[in-house]
Amino acid sequence: MQPSSRHFPENARRALADDRLRAMLDKSASGFRLRRRMAADRLPEFEALRDRGRDIKDHTLAHLDLYLERFEAQVRAAGGTVHWCADAAGARDAILAICRAAGAKTVTKGKSMIAEEIAINDHLEAHGLVPVETDLGEYIVQLRKEPPSHIIAPAFHVSKEQVAESFRAAHTALDPARPLDEPSALLAEARAMLRRRFHEADVGITGANLLIAETGQTVIVTNEGNGDLTQTLPPVHIVLASIEKVVPTPEDAATVLRLLARSATGQEFSAYTTFSAGPRRAADPDGPRAFHVVLLDNGRSALMDTEFREVLRCIRCGACMNHCPVYGAVGGHAYGWVYPGPLGAVLDPALIGLAEAKHLPNASTFCGRCEEVCPMRIPLPAMMRHWRRREAEQGLQPAVTRRGLALWAWFARRPALYHAAARLAARLLRRLARRSGTLAMLPGAGGWTRHRDLPAPEGRTFRELWAERRTGDGP
Amino acid sequence: MPAVGLFVTCLVDLFRPTVGFAAVRLLEDAGCTVAVPDGQTCCGQPAHNAGERGTARDLARRTIALFEGFDAVVVPSGSCAGMIRVHYPELLADDPEWAPRARRLAARTHELVSYLTDVLGVAAVTARHDGAVTYHDSCSGLRELGIREQPRRLLASVAGLELREMADTGACCGFGGTFCVKYPDISDRMVADKAAAIAATGADTVLAGDLGCLLNIAGKLSRDGSPIAVRHVAEVLSGLAGGTPPIGART
Numbered sequence: 001m002q003p004s005s006r007h008f009p010e011n012a013r014r015a016l017a018d019d020r021l022r023a024m025l026d027k028s029a030s031g032f033r034l035r036r037r038m039a040a041d042r043l044p045e046f047e048a049l050r051d052r053g054r055d056i057k058d059h060t061l062a063h064l065d066l067y068l069e070r071f072e073a074q075v076r077a078a079g080g081t082v083h084w085c086a087d088a089a090g091a092r093d094a095i096l097a098i099c100r101a102a103g104a105k106t107v108t109k110g111k112s113m114i115a116e117e118i119a120i121n122d123h124l125e126a127h128g129l130v131p132v133e134t135d136l137g138e139y140i141v142q143l144r145k146e147p148p149s150h151i152i153a154p155a156f157h158v159s160k161e162q163v164a165e166s167f168r169a170a171h172t173a174l175d176p177a178r179p180l181d182e183p184s185a186l187l188a189e190a191r192a193m194l195r196r197r198f199h200e201a202d203v204g205i206t207g208a209n210l211l212i213a214e215t216g217q218t219v220i221v222t223n224e225g226n227g228d229l230t231q232t233l234p235p236v237h238i239v240l241a242s243i244e245k246v247v248p249t250p251e252d253a254a255t256v257l258r259l260l261a262r263s264a265t266g267q268e269f270s271a272y273t274t275f276s277a278g279p280r281r282a283a284d285p286d287g288p289r290a291f292h293v294v295l296l297d298n299g300r301s302a303l304m305d306t307e308f309r310e311v312l313r314c315i316r317c318g319a320c321m322n323h324c325p326v327y328g329a330v331g332g333h334a335y336g337w338v339y340p341g342p343l344g345a346v347l348d349p350a351l352i353g354l355a356e357a358k359h360l361p362n363a364s365t366f367c368g369r370c371e372e373v374c375p376m377r378i379p380l381p382a383m384m385r386h387w388r389r390r391e392a393e394q395g396l397q398p399a400v401t402r403r404g405l406a407l408w409a410w411f412a413r414r415p416a417l418y419h420a421a422a423r424l425a426a427r428l429l430r431r432l433a434r435r436s437g438t439l440a441m442l443p444g445a446g447g448w449t450r451h452r453d454l455p456a457p458e459g460r461t462f463r464e465l466w467a468e469r470r471t472g473d474g475p
Numbered sequence: 476m477p478a479v480g481l482f483v484t485c486l487v488d489l490f491r492p493t494v495g496f497a498a499v500r501l502l503e504d505a506g507c508t509v510a511v512p513d514g515q516t517c518c519g520q521p522a523h524n525a526g527e528r529g530t531a532r533d534l535a536r537r538t539i540a541l542f543e544g545f546d547a548v549v550v551p552s553g554s555c556a557g558m559i560r561v562h563y564p565e566l567l568a569d570d571p572e573w574a575p576r577a578r579r580l581a582a583r584t585h586e587l588v589s590y591l592t593d594v595l596g597v598a599a600v601t602a603r604h605d606g607a608v609t610y611h612d613s614c615s616g617l618r619e620l621g622i623r624e625q626p627r628r629l630l631a632s633v634a635g636l637e638l639r640e641m642a643d644t645g646a647c648c649g650f651g652g653t654f655c656v657k658y659p660d661i662s663d664r665m666v667a668d669k670a671a672a673i674a675a676t677g678a679d680t681v682l683a684g685d686l687g688c689l690l691n692i693a694g695k696l697s698r699d700g701s702p703i704a705v706r707h708v709a710e711v712l713s714g715l716a717g718g719t720p721p722i723g724a725r726t
């Protein structure tokens with residue numbers, strides 16, 4: 001995916017003008033928020049669980065090399081292979097090589113954000129393979145030739161009417177008279193289409209919600225069961241995961257899973273939680289003949305010794321975006337890259353560069369809702385501020401912002417002048433507003449007055465009135 | 476008698492001196508002596524949020540030096556109070572001279588309503604305000620300082636006042652300091668949603684504890700031609716609301 005994050009303001013404007021999108025964003029996000037709230041309220045130890053989740057991840061990150069090596073040793077002992085990939089290109093090459101060695105034509109795919117990060121579909125298509133998304137949401141956005149707009153609900157922005165349109169366009173054998181009004185009818189149609197694909201597939205690629213060091217298992221959660229079919233039916237299973245997904249033990253994994261489902265969808269547990277450990281063994285009734293784990297770094301280890309380290313605790317639950325008023329206004333595509341919302345505002349600058357992604361950490365009011373709900377207690381607003389600081393240090397701010405701030409700071413260090421300026425502004429703005437009480441336009445304040453009036457000051461500053469009161473001739 | 480230093484805030488000083496006098500009245504009624512140290516300017520939050528750490532640290536040191544002699548520092552704004560309470564200690568954490576001073580000041584700095592209720596134990600005010608009001612929880616006050624019940628408790632004691640809660644009282648109004656001018660279209664969507672939630676209550680007045688949010692909300696309501704009045708909560712609690720027209724109102 002080519003980033004378009006530098007065009008965030010224009011992307012956002014386009015999204016804001018789209019009424020259909022607005023209705024879907026409101027509906028999807030409010031449903032997620034409500035269900036998370038209820039799930040959290042039902043579990044008395046939810047807050048304590050968040051602390052444990054954070055501690056598990058902090059501990060793992062502090063010993064990441066150790067746990068990853070242990071994970072690899074266990075995968076090998078179970079007959080699988082681990083491929084260490086420093087960057088996206090490395091991961092793409094590794095996957096293509098595995099597919100080629102298997103003589104693959106069709107590749108089924110479970111949901112994976114890492115797959116989006118390395119743009120594996122484009123790569124496979126460019127080399128003559130056919131990738132088929134098997135997660136319903138991913139399948140929908142694939143048909144619409146769009147990237148996902150949300151990390152757990154790829155078609156977060158799509159209404160069921162739009163899904164029906166896409167299905168009718170793509171499934172040419174579909175009887176035009178068949179109704180597709182109900183979500184269940186859409187699901188049945190997608191199932192029927194995908195079932196064939198599952199059997200044709202030569203390779204199945206899934207992501208991983210967790211990697212368990214002690215057992216060498218990879219874990220995925222889904223609500224559709226598509227992940228199981230993707231990974232058990234084809235002869236080759238590739239797990240695509242980033243390095244920070246590892247946790248030490250199955251107990252740690254259980255803690256994270258309890259947080260994940262509640263924070264993401266408000267479920268106690270996802271419908272399917274699947275543990276994979278190596279290829280099929282002699283006595284197994286099914287399973288792949290070959291098992292590969294493609295482990296991607298792609299800039300993550302470089303965050304370890306920075307102020308952004310804690311974002312590596314993220315378990316990709318999506319709660320931060322469901323609760324973010326900016327995401328709720330503009331949707332995921334406006335962010336212009338794989339990870340939207342508050343998570344993206346922190347992670348994207350690290351992965352695609354601050355020059356490309358600098359709008360994302362700026363487009364926040366620091367309202368703090370993301371941090372309030374993040375199950376891993378990641379201080380997302382503070383990290384956005386860290387990016388702003390780097391932006392200032394690297395001189396990436398727009399010149400008018402820089403000059404405006406410098407001028408303001410010069411005054412703020414000189415109380416007498418600062419107050420004189422305030423006194424002047426209070427009088428001037430009051431005069432300009434006359435009796436109306438507000439200003440509809442003000443030179444240089446277009447950002448404010450485009451959509452709002454500017455309430456006029458009362459006319460004199462508190463400090464001057466206070467000084468008069470003390471000398472006895474004030475209020 | 477606690478000696479209170481009032482940190483007025485830039486926006487109150489420039490736009491809404493009535494809020495400053497309301498704070499003084501409430502504090503004096505609660506038995507405090509109030510001083511307004513000369514030389515105060517800005518808490519530094521705009522610089523801090525713009526990533527201008529050097530400027531933010533300079534302004535933090537100035538504010539600390541100016542206010543550290545008081546028993547308490549009181550601020551009629553959750554966001555400026557949050558800056559001093561939460562952000563000064565982390566801003567100056569690596570400065571051996573200023574870190575302890577920042578921590579000491581942080582512990583003694585309070586948002587106005589929180590100071591009255593949580594610290595002084597004020598449970599009721601004597602003001603009267605006839606009408607239906609709705610209360611917007613501003614983000615820093617709510618999520619950084621845990622202010623939610625306190626203003627509602629005091630409002631419940633105001634004679635003649637009926638509180639009608641809006642949907643999602645803690646949803647951000649879209650102000651966000653420079654956010655509202657850097658991303659005006661997104662900010663507009665947020666404040667439009669907020670204005671709709673306010674209007675849906677049927678209240679004649681909206682209150683909040685932060686002038687930034689109030690100017691944003693008042694500006695939007697005014698642009699939409701709404702008759703809903705906008706005031707800082709301290710104006711109503713102090714009984715000074717009668718003497719000054721609402722924010723942005725025609726005079």
Ligand code: SF4
Binds near residue numbers: 313314320370377
């Ligand atoms: S940052 Fe937190 S809330 Fe957002 S996706 Fe990651 S774990 Fe979930």
